[in-house]
Each structure stands twice: as C-alpha cells, then as structure tokens.
Amino acid sequence: MSNLTPARWTKPSKAAIAALLLTAGVLGAAEPDQPPRTKFEAARIAAAMRVVPGELNPFELNPGGRGTLHRPTPGPELFKHPLTGMNDAARMDFVLGQAMFEKLWVPAPSSTKASDGLGPLYNARSCAMCHPGNGRGIAPTGDGPLPVSLVLRLSVADPLGDPQGIQDYLATRPDPDLGTQIQTDAATGFTPEAQPGVRYSETPIAFADGQVISLRRPIYDAGNPLSAQTMVSPRIAPPLAGMGLIAAIADADILVGTDPEDTDGNGVSGRANLIPTPTGPALGRFGWKAGVASLRTQVADAFFHDIGISSPLFPQGWGDCTETQTACRMALHGDDDPRGTELDAQGLDLTLAYVTGLAVPARTGATETLRGRDLFHATGCATCHRPAYVTERLPDDPLRSFQMIWPYSDFLLHDMGEGLADNRPEHRATGREWRTPPLWSIGKTELVSGMGFYLHDGRARSLTEAIVWHGGEATAARDLFLHMPKPDRDALIAFLESL
Ligand code: HEC
Numbered sequence: 179m180s181n182l183t184p185a186r187w188t189k190p191s192k193a194a195i196a197a198l199l200l201t202a203g204v205l206g207a208a209e210p211d212q213p214p215r216t217k218f219e220a221a222r223i224a225a226a227m228r229v230v231p232g233e234l235n236p237f238e239l240n241p242g243g244r245g246t247l248h249r250p251t252p253g254p255e256l257f258k259h260p261l262t263g264m265n266d267a268a269r270m271d272f273v274l275g276q277a278m279f280e281k282l283w284v285p286a287p288s289s290t291k292a293s294d295g296l297g298p299l300y301n302a303r304s305c306a307m308c309h310p311g312n313g314r315g316i317a318p319t320g321d322g323p324l325p326v327s328l329v330l331r332l333s334v335a336d337p338l339g340d341p342q343g344i345q346d347y348l349a350t351r352p353d354p355d356l357g358t359q360i361q362t363d364a365a366t367g368f369t370p371e372a373q374p375g376v377r378y379s380e381t382p383i384a385f386a387d388g389q390v391i392s393l394r395r396p397i398y399d400a401g402n403p404l405s406a407q408t409m410v411s412p413r414i415a416p417p418l419a420g421m422g423l424i425a426a427i428a429d430a431d432i433l434v435g436t437d438p439e440d441t442d443g444n445g446v447s448g449r450a451n452l453i454p455t456p457t458g459p460a461l462g463r464f465g466w467k468a469g470v471a472s473l474r475t476q477v478a479d480a481f482f483h484d485i486g487i488s489s490p491l492f493p494q495g496w497g498d499c500t501e502t503q504t505a506c507r508m509a510l511h512g513d514d515d516p517r518g519t520e521l522d523a524q525g526l527d528l529t530l531a532y533v534t535g536l537a538v539p540a541r542t543g544a545t546e547t548l549r550g551r552d553l554f555h556a557t558g559c560a561t562c563h564r565p566a567y568v569t570e571r572l573p574d575d576p577l578r579s580f581q582m583i584w585p586y587s588d589f590l591l592h593d594m595g596e597g598l599a600d601n602r603p604e605h606r607a608t609g610r611e612w613r614t615p616p617l618w619s620i621g622k623t624e625l626v627s628g629m630g631f632y633l634h635d636g637r638a639r640s641l642t643e644a645i646v647w648h649g650g651e652a653t654a655a656r657d658l659f660l661h662m663p664k665p666d667r668d669a670l671i672a673f674l675e676s677l
Pocket residue numbers: 279301302303304305306307308309326327328329413414415416417418421463464465466467469473476477480481484485529533
C-alpha cells in the first residue's frame with residue numbers, strides 16, 4: 179500500500195522555503211530557523227497524517243481537531259457553534275462576539291450610540307447579512323441585480339509600486355472615484371454608488387461518456403460607468419467555519435508547499451501571496467486570493483469596507499468614501515463619543531473571538547465514501563487541496579493548539595486558467611490566480627445556505643460544475659474528471675459531500 183500524500187509535503191524543499199523567506203523577509207529571519215516542531219515530531223506527524231487507500235485515517239473523523247462539532251442538530255445553524263470544549267470565559271466572549279457579528283448598524287447620528295456609524299456608503303448593515311448562518315453568501319440564481327453578498331472589488335494599477343520590496347509584487351490602489359469596492363447602499367441623503375448586475379451565458383460541456391452539463395459564464399455590469407483603467411473582481415462571501423484553525427497553521431507549514439518553478443514537474447506550482455503590513459511583509463491566507471494575512475485585519479477590513487464602520491485598525495469614520503466623494507467624507511460619523519472609533523478595540527476583539535472560535539462540523543459518511551476519497555487523491559485534487567496540517571503550539575488556546583486539522587487546501591495561489599480569471603491582481607496574486615479554497619464542510623453548504631453555489635463568484639451551481647470550471651494548473655485533474663466513468667464521478671462527489 180502506498181502513501182497517497184504527494185511527495186512535496188512529506189519532503190519539503192528547504193531551499194525553496196529559505197529562498198522565499200529571504201527574498202520576502204517573511205518572519206523577519208535570515209533563515210527559517212524556527213521549524214514549527216522538532217524532527218521527531220515532524221516524523222510522528224507525517225506518520226499520523228498518512229492516507230492509505232481503502233483505509234480511514236481515524237483523524238479524518240475530526241476535521242477540526244479536538245474542537246470538532248459532533249452530533250449537532252443538522253440545520254442552518256450548523257456553522258454557528260463554538261469549538262467543542264470551549265471554557266466558560268471564552269464562551270462568554272464568543273456569545274458577545276456573535277452579537278457584534280449579527281448586530282444591525284444604524285447611520286449616525288443616532289440615539290443608539292453604540293450601534294451608529296453605518297456607512298455613509300455601505301454594502302450591508304451586518305456581517306451576518308453577507309455570511310448568513312456563517313455559511314457562504316447567497317449567489318445569483320439567474321440574470322439580474324447582484325445579491326448583497328456578491329461584491330465587486332475595484333482597483334487601478336499603482337505606478338508607485340510596492341513599498342516593501344516584495345518580489346513579483348503587483349501594486350494596485352483603490353479606484354480614485356469609487357474606492358475599494360462598489361457600495362450598493364447608502365445612508366439617507368446619500369446615493370449608493372451603483373446597482374451592479376449580472377447575466378449568464380451557457381456553454382455545454384460533454385463528459386467522455388456522453389453526459390452533457392452546462393456551465394454559466396457570468397458577464398458583470400458594474401451599473402456605473404467605470405474608467406478604462408479600473409479592474410473589477412467579483413467576490414462572494416466564503417463560509418466561516420474553522421477560520422481560527424486556519425489562522426493557527428504555521429507560516430512555514432504553508433510555505434513548504436510552494437513550488438513556483440514547478441521543480442517537481444507535476445504541472446502545479448503554488449505561490450505564496452505576500453502582503454505589506456505595518457510590521458513588514460506577511461504571508462496572506464484569507465480571502466479568495468489570499469490577500470489578507472491576519473484574521474484581525476480581515477475582520478476590521480470587513481467592518482470598514484463592507485459596513486462603513488471604523489475601528490482602531492481603520493480609524494476613518496467615512497469607510498470607503500474617496501476624496502472625490504466629499505459629501506460622504508464630511509458627513510456626521512459615529513466616532514464622536516467615548517468609543518473613539520465607531521467600533522472600539524473591545525468590539526473588534528469580541529468579533530474576532532467569535533470568528534476564531536467557530537467549530538468545524540464532523541464528517542458525515544466518511545467510511546462510506548473512502549473510494550471517492552481515494553479518487554480525489556489519485557486524480558491530483560489533493561495536490562492543491564492539501565488534506566491535513568498540525569497547527570502551531572498556542573499555549574493559551576488548547577482547542578487550537580497542536581491540532582491535526584483537515585481543511586483540504588494548500589492556501590497557495592494557482593493559475594486557474596482564462597475561464598476563471600478576473601484579470602485583477604492582488605498583491606502577488608495575478609489576474610489568473612486564486613487561492614485554493616478549503617473544502618472542509620463544503621458538503622454542508624446546502625444545509626446552511628439553502629443553495630449549493632460555488633467558486634469565487636458563486637457561478638458553479640453544483641460541485642460537478644465547480645470541478646469542470648478548473649483550468650490552468652488544474653487542467654490535468656479536470657480532464658481526468660471529465661474522463662471518469664459516471665460511478666467514479668459520483669463517488670468523488672459523494673466524498674466532497676461527506677466533508
Ligand atoms: C458585503 C458583504 C460582506 C460583509 C458585510 C462581510 N463580509 Fe466577510 N467576506 C465577504 C467577501 C466577499 C469575502 C471574500 C473577500 C476576498 O476574497 O477578499 C469575505 C471574507 C471574509 C473572511 C475570510 C474568509 C476566508 O475564507 O478567508 C472572514 C473571516 C470574514 N469575511 C468575516 C467577516 C466579518 C467578521 C464581517 C463583519 C465585520 C464580514 N465578514 C462582513 C463579504 C462580506
């Protein structure tokens with residue numbers, strides 16, 4: 179019996195990591211002298227993670243480590259549970275954080291001081307409006323206006339380049355008129371930036387056995403004339419289960435998978451996104467292009483750009499209003515009280531505690547879907563959708579510390595071909611690259627969101643469509659899928675549905 183785990187995870191190229199760390203200054207060290215664990219531990223971990231064809235690895239039953247959620251009532255609340263075993267103090271923060279996540283913000287000035295500051299331009303009044311039940315956002319079911327959870331990001335090339343000397347950096351800045359994204363809503367007295375829409379054109383694709391499916395290709399209309407220089411990227415809200423565990427993976431463990439020159443010749447490269455931050459370049463891992471390095475920044479960024487709420491990380495009360503949007507800049511904001519910013523540090527911490535504490539539900543039908551799992555490996559899916567990690571040691575956080583987790587992602591960037599390209603770079607990610615999204619809990623999508631739409635803009639109406647959209651570095655894997663007999667395709671999909 180062979181080990182299905184591709185060689186490049188078990189035999190990390192030390193030279194590749196060192197080169198990347200050096201050029202990028204990640205971890206601020208001249209050499210990666212801080213392995214997340216000893217040689218002995220690394221060997222033990224590799225043995226424990228082994229995936230042997232036809233056999234279930236018992237750790238697979240706990241995709242979220244010891245905090246995995248077992249036997250919940252299946253339903254739309256499935257992604258709203260705290261890590262199993264959370265202590266009372268942490269649970270208190272989790273519950274208060276949930277209130278922040280679900281709170282509906284109101285425009286300033288308002289008598290409810292603690293909740294004012296919305297906008298003036300915004301996309302949604304709460305986090306939960308875009309991440310319903312902490313699941314992925316609602317996708318368009320057909321032609322028409324974009325739903326609130328599908329946003330259009332904007333940028334223009336920045337001739338000034340990157341401030342921190344990151345190799346292969348593709349510098350951009352917000353659109354000078356409309357900012358970072360199109361805000362589709364506004365407080366009374368202000369005009370929303372636009373009402374974008376989408377229409378789809380259908381293209382039939384045939385499997386080798388003759389079955390035909392149709393892919394819907396979106397054509398977006400920003401709803402407002404944009405300058406010729408403006409680049410647009412559609413993004414749907416991703417599901418949030420397990421976010422704190424992803425944050426607990428050591429940088430070095432992700433960087434091990436990079437192979438920018440494809441030295442192992444498997445057609446799959448895998449590049450790290452590197453983000454300039456106040457403390458120097460950092461490895462990106464959140465968002466569809468891994469454009470955000472830390473969960474704290476991701477949360478503060480969402481408050482600021484999606485809801486128009488300032489916080490200690492983004493202190494301006496006007497959110498995404500640009501210098502040309504003067505009325506919006508001059509408006510009353512919600513930061514004229516002891517909070518200092520519309521969301522204070524404590525509010526940000528609590529929201530972060532909530533997002534960090536979300537549990538991953540247990541597998542359903544893991545033993546019945548082993549053949550599909552083996553096909554997933556044999557087809558090369560696992561090359562990018564890397565099954566397992568052991569998280570860093572976090573002394574104060576036992577539920578996230580040194581846990582074996584199964585997110586099925588390498589958290590790296592891959593060229594996915596012209597069909598999926600948004601042609602809008604983000605830090606080091608090109609207009610054709612996307613971060614491999616985690617696949618854990620993807621089988622619970624319909625249960626939580628009431629619909630099963632996938633990929634960065636929700637264009638895929640089924641898991642099968644999502645796979646067939648793969649191109650670029652994933653062409654070989656996609657073609658193997660197109661040539662599988664129907665029972666094998668069904669087995670592969672059943673595996674995904676068991677996650
Ligand atoms: C207008 C819709 C919208 C709102 C409101 C919103 N989000 Fe999101 N969220 C998104 C989108 C779209 C992405 C993907 C962003 C990207 O690709 O850069 C995202 C990404 C995330 C991620 C990273 C997920 C991952 O897989 O890497 C987290 C965490 C997150 N949001 C938390 C929040 C929190 C907390 C709030 C409230 C403060 C919030 N979001 C409000 C749309 C929204």
